[in-house]
Amino acid sequence: MKIATFNVNSIAVRLPILLAWLEQATPDVVCLQEIKCPAADFPMLELKGLGYHVEAVGQRAYNGVALLSRAPAQDIVRALPGEKTDDQARYIEATIGDLRVASLYLPNGNPLGTEKFTYKLAWMRRLKAHAETLLAREVPFVLAGDYNVAPTDDDVYDPSAMLDDAICQPESRARFRALINLGLTDAFRVLHAEPHRYSFWDYQAGRWYRDEGLRIDHLLLSPQAADRLVAADIDKTPRGKDKASDHTPVWCEIAA
DNA sequence: ATGGTAGCCTTGCTA
Numbered sequence: 001m002k003i004a005t006f007n008v009n010s011i012a013v014r015l016p017i018l019l020a021w022l023e024q025a026t027p028d029v030v031c032l033q034e035i036k037c038p039a040a041d042f043p044m045l046e047l048k049g050l051g052y053h054v055e056a057v058g059q060r061a062y063n064g065v066a067l068l069s070r071a072p073a074q075d076i077v078r079a080l081p082g083e084k085t086d087d088q089a090r091y092i093e094a095t096i097g098d099l100r101v102a103s104l105y106l107p108n109g110n111p112l113g114t115e116k117f118t119y120k121l122a123w124m125r126r127l128k129a130h131a132e133t134l135l136a137r138e139v140p141f142v143l144a145g146d147y148n149v150a151p152t153d154d155d156v157y158d159p160s161a162m163l164d165d166a167i168c169q170p171e172s173r174a175r176f177r178a179l180i181n182l183g184l185t186d187a188f189r190v191l192h193a194e195p196h197r198y199s200f201w202d203y204q205a206g207r208w209y210r211d212e213g214l215r216i217d218h219l220l221l222s223p224q225a226a227d228r229l230v231a232a233d234i235d236k237t238p239r240g241k242d243k244a245s246d247h248t249p250v251w252c253e254i255a256a
Numbered sequence: 257a258t259g260g261t262a263g264c265c266t267t268g269c270t271a
Contacts, residue, residue: 009271010263034271036264061264062271108271116270148271202271204260246262246271 001097001254003029005144005217006238007105007200007247011035011066014245015043021238022050027251028070029096031103031144032056035064042066059089065103065145069096080104081133082126090123099225099254100134104145109166117166120148124175131182131220140224142254143184146200146247147218149176151186154195155215157207167216185226187219187252188234199234200247208239217250228255 004027008014011032022030030052035042039056047054047068055073056066067073073094080091093102104127109120127143134141149172153159162168180186188197198213207213221229232252239248 013263034263062269110271202260203262206260243262 001029001099001256002027002251003031003099003101003142003144003219003254004249004251005031005033005103005146005219006249007033007146007217007245009034009036009245009247011037011042011064013243015046017238017241017244019046019050021235021249022052022068024237025235025249025251029101030068031101032066032068033064033103033105033146035066036061037064055092055094057089057092059087063089063105065090065092065105067092067094067096067101067103069094069101071097080123080126081130083122098140100139100141102141102143102145104143104147106145106147106149108148109169109172112164112166112169117169120166121171121175124172128175128178128182131179131184135182135222138224139222140228140254141222142219142225142252144219146216147176148216149173150214150216151176151189155198157196157198157212157214162214167214179220183223184220185223185229187221187226187229187232188215188250190226190229191232197234199250201239203246217247219250219252221252221254225254229253230255
């Protein structure tokens with residue numbers, strides 16, 4: 001089963017690029033982030049036309065996540081547990097085949113010293129707690145999405161330029177490592193040792209043209225899913241097109 | 257050089 005994560009930065013604007021990528025890459029499951037629309041406005045028909053079931057959690061203007069899957073999604077959870085007052089559309093999880101799959105959009109957290117960074121760290125604490133719950137169920141799972149964390153300086157084009165960014169803070173990285181230390185596997189990194197492979201390039205300052213990016217989109221696998229990992233990579237093709245997202249898809253293949 | 261660009265339903269916010 002091929003599972004991908006793609007922050008589209010508006011599904012309305014990115015639909016042509018997404019459809020072209022689905023036809024070329026033929027993933028079985030796609031975790032989308034930043035759809036930036038209410039679920040009712042999601043372009044269901046176009047995706048059903050390519051053979052995908054669609055489940056989305058959205059809101060107006062910001063955030064929003066979705067799951068596309070060739071097999072129907074079952075037992076859907078539409079929010080990250082642990083905070084009833086959090087109404088930001090950042091999490092959806094479902095059973096697809098024999099896997100539990102989540103599409104998550106972790107808060108960016110900038111600027112430092114504000115409630116935005118506090119919210120990011122609290123969200124990461126909740127994600128860890130929920131991962132522990134999933135591990136206790138002993139069902140293979142994949143937590144895929146835009147983590148807004150570059151795990152190490154190898155995942156950053158210029159660490160000195162990111163010293164004051166929430167994406168590279170020691171606290172952000174410590175909470176990401178806490179997820180890994182539960183026994184989760186970074187699907188791309190475990191198969192690719194080479195540094196400076198990116199999934200995001202800022203629109204500004206010619207970052208894409210100069211390959212100055214960040215690796216912040218990740219697929220974290222439970223031990224039972226990691227045992228079945230056969231391939232993973234970043235597909236830069238969609239980022240090079242006209243009207244591209246600032247992110248590009250990351251994918252992994254889990255043996256049946 | 258504290259800018260630059262993109263998408264929001266905009267005159268600023270988020271990234």
